[in-house]
Amino acid sequence: MARLARMAGSLFPDTVGLGVMSIGAAENPWPEEQPVVARAVPHRQAEFAAGRAAARIAMAAIGAPRAAIPAGEDRAPIWPADLTGSITHAEDTALAVVASTSHFRGLGIDIEPDAPLPADVLSEICDGDECAWISGQPAPLRWARLIFVAKEAAFKCQYPVSKTIFGFDVMTIRIFPETGQLTARFTRAVAPYAAGELLHGRYVLSAGLIIAGFIDPAGRA
Known part of the structure; x- marks a missing residue:
């Protein structure tokens, strides 16, 4: 878990807190959280508990x-x-990142195995560019697969601000392999984000995993 924490931590500024928790090792969800997974299968309950513990x-x-x-x-x-x-x-393993809203409007993190994306879903995930x-x-x-992970992380980052659910076509990802940086550009307006507006992120490929993280700084227009 220490290696995973170092990988994920490298994607965010020092003002972002990181938590890691093994699934199956966490305390039970707090009473206010339990209704979310009350009827879920045991693995989903353990996954949820680990995520909340990592966040704390x-x-x-x-x-x-x-x-x-x-959860809403x-x-x-x-x-x-x-x-x-x-x-x-x-x-x-569950990972969580947390920061003060005085620093960031939103954060996004996503993780997937470092494996090829199935070819039959490529057209659903990736645009022409x-x-x-x-x-x-x-x-x-x-x-x-990295583009998929980046889009998931970027969506999580913007959602606390926009409260809008949309498809993979609403963001286009640019990858900078030489620096490990990412951008997610809105292909259309999603209030308060304008068409063409960018979110900035980073990625890491290591230990058979892909992790992407995005930030949306506070104070943006």
């Missing part, structure tokens, strides 16, 4: 008090009023 570790990392993180009707986490964050799950870029790279479907 991330809270402590920035000096914030541990708090319940229930959209199933997105409801963070304490002065915090924002994001949760993701690997096969056996993205497909053109990966076609010039070695192992193009591996890069397509």
